[in-house]
Amino acid sequence: MAAPAVKAARGWSGSALGVRIAVFRFPGLTQVRWSRYGPEYKDPQTDKEYYRKSLAEQTEEEKYERELKKTQLIKAAPATKTSSVFEDPVISKFTNMMMKGGNKVLARSLMTQTLEAVKRKQFEKYHAASAEEQATIERNPYTIFHQALKNCEPVIGLVPILKGGHFYQVPVPLADRRRRFLAMKWMITECREKKHRRVLMPEKLSQELLEAFHNQGPVIKRKHDMHKMAEANRALAHYRWW
Amino acid sequence: MVAPCLSCGAAVSYRLFLGGRVSFAGRQGLWKAAAAELHPGAGSQILRLRHTAVVTTKKNVAASRRETYTVDFIKKQIEEFNIGKRHLANMMGEDPETFTQEDIDRAIAYLFPSGLFEKRARPIMKHPEEIFPKQRAIQWGEDGRPFHFLFYTGKQSYYSLMHDTYGKLLDVEKHHSQLRAKDLLAEKTKILKDPIGSRWLIKEELEEMLVEKLSDQDYTQFIRLLERLSALPGGATEEEFVNRFRRSVPIQSKHQLIEPLQYDEQGKAFSRGEGKRKTAKAEVVVYGQGSGRIDINGVDYLLYFPVTQDREQLMFPFHFLDRLGKHDVTCMVSGGGRSAQAGAIRLAMARALCSFVTEDEVEWMRQDGETVPCVPEDTQVG
Numbered sequence: 001m002a003a004p005a006v007k008a009a010r011g012w013s014g015s016a017l018g019v020r021i022a023v024f025r026f027p028g029l030t031q032v033r034w035s036r037y038g039p040e041y042k043d044p045q046t047d048k049e050y051y052r053k054s055l056a057e058q059t060e061e062e063k064y065e066r067e068l069k070k071t072q073l074i075k076a077a078p079a080t081k082t083s084s085v086f087e088d089p090v091i092s093k094f095t096n097m098m099m100k101g102g103n104k105v106l107a108r109s110l111m112t113q114t115l116e117a118v119k120r121k122q123f124e125k126y127h128a129a130s131a132e133e134q135a136t137i138e139r140n141p142y143t144i145f146h147q148a149l150k151n152c153e154p155v156i157g158l159v160p161i162l163k164g165g166h167f168y169q170v171p172v173p174l175a176d177r178r179r180r181f182l183a184m185k186w187m188i189t190e191c192r193e194k195k196h197r198r199v200l201m202p203e204k205l206s207q208e209l210l211e212a213f214h215n216q217g218p219v220i221k222r223k224h225d226m227h228k229m230a231e232a233n234r235a236l237a238h239y240r241w242w
Numbered sequence: 243m244v245a246p247c248l249s250c251g252a253a254v255s256y257r258l259f260l261g262g263r264v265s266f267a268g269r270q271g272l273w274k275a276a277a278a279e280l281h282p283g284a285g286s287q288i289l290r291l292r293h294t295a296v297v298t299t300k301k302n303v304a305a306s307r308r309e310t311y312t313v314d315f316i317k318k319q320i321e322e323f324n325i326g327k328r329h330l331a332n333m334m335g336e337d338p339e340t341f342t343q344e345d346i347d348r349a350i351a352y353l354f355p356s357g358l359f360e361k362r363a364r365p366i367m368k369h370p371e372e373i374f375p376k377q378r379a380i381q382w383g384e385d386g387r388p389f390h391f392l393f394y395t396g397k398q399s400y401y402s403l404m405h406d407t408y409g410k411l412l413d414v415e416k417h418h419s420q421l422r423a424k425d426l427l428a429e430k431t432k433i434l435k436d437p438i439g440s441r442w443l444i445k446e447e448l449e450e451m452l453v454e455k456l457s458d459q460d461y462t463q464f465i466r467l468l469e470r471l472s473a474l475p476g477g478a479t480e481e482e483f484v485n486r487f488r489r490s491v492p493i494q495s496k497h498q499l500i501e502p503l504q505y506d507e508q509g510k511a512f513s514r515g516e517g518k519r520k521t522a523k524a525e526v527v528v529y530g531q532g533s534g535r536i537d538i539n540g541v542d543y544l545l546y547f548p549v550t551q552d553r554e555q556l557m558f559p560f561h562f563l564d565r566l567g568k569h570d571v572t573c574m575v576s577g578g579g580r581s582a583q584a585g586a587i588r589l590a591m592a593r594a595l596c597s598f599v600t601e602d603e604v605e606w607m608r609q610d611g612e613t614v615p616c617v618p619e620d621t622q623v624g
Contacts, residue, residue, distance in 0.1 A: 034620040044611025048562060051606045067438045069609055071491045076589075077611030079551065079581050082558045105549055 037075050044077045090146060094184050098201075110201050115141040117206035138213070148212035152183035152219045156230045161239050170239045171230035186219050187212070194218065311374050319370040326367070343368070376453050399452040400460060404467065410480060411471045418474065433480050434472035440488040442468065447489070498613060500596045500604065503530070515594030519585035519616050522578025526590035530598065532570025534560075538587065539574055552584035559592040559612050563603060569595075585616060 045051075058066070080092055091111060099107035118141040126137045138144055157174040160167040174182070187208060195204040211217030327346060331338040334349045346367055354365040366373075381398070382388040392398040392405075414433075443451070445461040472484050503511045511530030516523070536543040536556060547553050560566045571591060575583045592612040596604045607613050 036617045036620055044609060044614075046562075046610055051609075064438075070493050070605060071438060073494060074609055074611055074614055076614040076616035077558075078616075079555060079585055081611075082554045083562045083610070084554055084557070087554075104551065108551065 038073075041073045041075045042069070044074050044081075046077060046081055046083045048083050088142065090149065090180075091142075093180075094145075094149075094188075097184050098188055110205075113202035114205045114209070115145070117202050118144055118209055121206060121210060144213050145209060148209045149180065149183045149187070151212050151215055152186060152223055153179040154182055154223045154226045155179075156227060157182070158226065158230055158233070159240075161236075163239055168236050168239060169229065169233055170236045171233055172240055183219075183223075186222050190219050190222070311377060313379070316370055316374060319374070323367075323370055330367070376450070378453050397454055397456070397460070399454050400456060400464070403452065404464060407464070407467050407471060407483075410483060411467070411474075414471065414474050414476045414480060431475055432473060433476040433484050434488075435481070438491075439493075440485075440490045443487050443489060448487075494608065498593075498596065498604065498608065503597050511598070513594045513597040515590040515592070515596075517586045517589030517591075517593060517615075519589060520578045520582040520618060522575060522582035522586040524573055524575040524583065524586035524590045526571060526573040526587060526594050528591060528594040528598070529570040529572075532568065534567040534569065536571040537573065547580065547584060549580065552580055555584040555588045556591070558588055559595055559607065562607065562610060562612065563595065563599060565595075565598075569598075588612065589615060 053062075055063075080096075081087070095104070095107045095111045098110060119139065122137060122139045122141075122144070126134055126139060129137060138147075154174065156171050157178065158169040159172045161170045187205070191201060191204045191208055195201075208217055208219060212219050327341055328338040330346060330349050331341040333353075334345075336345060350365055350367050356364040358364050381390065381393055388394070390398045390402065392401045395401045442465050445456060445458065448461060448464070449456050468484060468487055471480065501513060503513055505511055513528050515526045515528065517526070518524070538546045543553060543556060547556070557566070560569065573587050573590065575587055577583075578586065589612070592607055596607070596613065599607075604613070
């Protein structure tokens with residue numbers, strides 16, 4: 001049972017700032033954004049269904065958790081989070097990664113245009129197809145987006161490890177969040193670099209997403225290249241110590 | 243003209259300017275503001291000498307031992323404090339009998355206004371128990387033999403406490419096994435009744451209680467033993483023993499003051515709320531019956547916030563409480579950017595809605611992060 005320290009959110013004149021423990025990722029990467037909340041502050045829970053569950057439906061653990069939450073300090077919900085049904089955490093993350101210079105308005109409009117383009121293309125295909133094929137065509141842009149990103153996630157990654165004065169690319173298992181990040185990063189980089197300057201981002205992105213959904217295209221190829229490199233460097237796997 | 247400054251026990255050097263100085267005499271922990279000496283400079287011949295006071299290192303000052311306060315000394319301090327309290331009450335024109343510590347604090351803040359940022363450096367007048375650190379009486383008699391049998395462990399209070407707790411644990415287990423042998427297993431009420439409303443003592447509190455320094459491992463060991471004890475069924479004495487080491491945890495939603503609903507001339511219910519986010523300030527009036535209209539500075543919300551994200555923020559509290567088309571809102575907002583204004587209005591609306599809604603839902607809103615003011619992140623440069 002944890003003993004939460006009774007301290008309020010620290011201000012400027014207070015003692016230590018609420019510092020998140022620096023996770024050792026790679027040398028050279030340090031944290032630049034510090035949260036001003038102390039460690040006793042918990043993240044807010046925006047899911048409406050969680051609160052609407054009646055007492056009968058809750059398990060013992062949930063009841064205990066609810067009681068415990070009443071005594072805990074909670075952070076404020078950020079500006080991007082709502083309880084809306086239209087909100088998708090994956091889409092929000094992707095929008096943030098696409099954003100340049102803090103221009104969230106532009107990133108979000110590009111995202112909506114991309115999803116619209118995907119939907120239009122799928123509907124065109126749907127109307128042009130025969131009855132049996134119509135059943136197989138997926139028209140929901142959100143499912144296409146999620147499936148495409150899932151298809152692009154690598155299973156194993158490479159990490160440069162210094163040994164004997166040389167850097168070796170060592171195959172390493174990746175955490176879930178790293179995989180999702182790599183999939184999104186590859187998708188965005190691909191769409192930014194490998195397009196003609198007159199082609200707009202939504203069109204290129206929708207095209208890439210549809211290709212990835214069908215397990216084709218340059219992003220999938222990049223994932224396969226990563227897997228092949230990892231397979232080729234199998235002998236170096238014992239350089240990993242974690 | 244300037245007397246040399248007094249050192250505070252630690253090595254400190256001051257740079258003094260003629261014109262004013264304040265010296266701290268930290269002897270008894272009470273700050274005394276010395277009179278600032280004004281330089282009698284007249285006309286144009288003011289000498290601007292810059293003195294650097296003598297730096298006293300630890301070698302010059304007598305070895306700084308831990309100052310031991312005798313019992314008589316503390317008693318005298320307490321008497322002086324009580325007399326001083328009565329004088330202070332007289333000065334402020336209040337009744338000396340019912341002069342509480344809050345009244346003392348207010349009186350001192352009034353009589354000695356201080357602009358210092360560090361709150362702990364400001365003048366205080368508190369009971370000597372709070373000012374002088376607690377010290378232990380002499381642990382051994384005239385013949386040099388210690389009173390307590392665990393004196394030579396070095397941490398006698400801690401080890402005796404562990405000893406007692408473990409003794410209690412064994413007793414409870416023995417009692418329990420006896421009952422089980424006789425098949426008289428009574429009701430299984432654990433010793434610790436309310437694990438959520440209270441918390442274990444933190445290490446500092448335990449140190450204060452035992453008047454002894456503890457290490458982290460000692461503390462965790464003790465808490466583990468207590469948890470083991472509290473998981474067993476037991477009687478009232480054990481409960482009382484365990485509760486001595488528990489402190490209550492406040493229920494957070496009680497901090498939020500919920501204003502009662504107000505009614506205007508037509509009998510419509512309304513409620514006010516205020517919110518801040520970065521530099522934006524918003525004041526909001528939420529009306530009970532309405533059609534979901536939101537007016538911001540006289541302009542409709544659709545025109546004021548062309549960006550979808552801001553309108554989603556406005557919608558958040560209502561959507562969460564399933565009251566989307568049921569309230570009318572009028573707000574005045576100023577300062578900040580568009581996102582900050584949207585956040586400020588969201589906070590203000592959530593607070594105003596607390597009056598319309600049950601206590602459970604107020605708690606849910608708090609757990610959602612809506613009624614909590616936002617603390618922005620700190621971005622380091624470089």
